[in-house]
Amino acid sequence: MDNFAKVVELRLSPKRFKHTLGVVEIAEKLAHANGVCVEKARVAALLHDYARELSPETLKGLAREAKLDDQFSLNQPELLHASVGAFLVQRELGVTDSEILDAIISHTVGRRKMNTLEQIIYLADMIEPNRNYAGVQELRVAAGQNLKIGVVAALDHTIRYLLNINKPIHLHTIDARNYFLMGGD
Ligand code: DGI
Numbered sequence: 001m002d003n004f005a006k007v008v009e010l011r012l013s014p015k016r017f018k019h020t021l022g023v024v025e026i027a028e029k030l031a032h033a034n035g036v037c038v039e040k041a042r043v044a045a046l047l048h049d050y051a052r053e054l055s056p057e058t059l060k061g062l063a064r065e066a067k068l069d070d071q072f073s074l075n076q077p078e079l080l081h082a083s084v085g086a087f088l089v090q091r092e093l094g095v096t097d098s099e100i101l102d103a104i105i106s107h108t109v110g111r112r113k114m115n116t117l118e119q120i121i122y123l124a125d126m127i128e129p130n131r132n133y134a135g136v137q138e139l140r141v142a143a144g145q146n147l148k149i150g151v152v153a154a155l156d157h158t159i160r161y162l163l164n165i166n167k168p169i170h171l172h173t174i175d176a177r178n179y180f181l182m183g184g185d
């Protein structure tokens with residue numbers, strides 16, 4: 001964990017590293033409250049934005065190498081940092097834990113049937129203490145009720161935000177919202 005922290009600190013800007021430590025802090029709390037291995041949550045949180053500061057060209061190149069076939073994300077390379085991050089931590093850091101890799105993959109757009117660790121990283125990424133966008137406080141309140149309520153509120157917020165700024169919405173995000181609203185856990 002401490003080694004990973006150093007590696008991540010060297011890859012990210014100070015601001016993004018601070019964000020990452022905020023995600024670690026919240027992910028640990030959520031893991032503790034939801035019966036998930038706290039150490040696993042720490043590692044997933046620490047590595048979630050591993051590929052966040054790579055250029056769109058680099059992300060696209062690595063996506064090709066990793067044989068990622070998500071056309072939506074290939075067209076919006078910013079979204080590729082999630083799956084490419086999972087590919088790189090496997091290759092460069094030797095991370096093999098599929099739960100950690102899945103949590104990194106789904107942290108940006110979500111997916112239906114997200115397991116508890118995936119939900120924790122998805123939500124922690126949106127509500128960590130350094131986030132200050134309009135509406136974040138409501139998400140923190142929802143998260144304080146329980147994990148699922150927090151995740152649905154976070155998915156709703158993202159969908160509303162993307163509608164407001166006229167951006168396409170990844171089907172995984174809609175799918176995740178429908179799944180949890182219809183009783184999935
Ligand atoms: O990496 P972070 O900045 O910490 O956060 P993130 O991994 O959630 O990425 C946030 C970016 O992803 C933000 O600019 C909005 C964008 N995003 C998330 N879901 C979608 C999306 N963009 C589009 N076009 N469609 C989505 O469904």
Ligand code: FE
Nearest residue numbers: 048049052108
């Ligand atoms: Fe991210």
Ligand code: FE
Nearest residue numbers: 019048049125
């Ligand atoms: Fe993040």
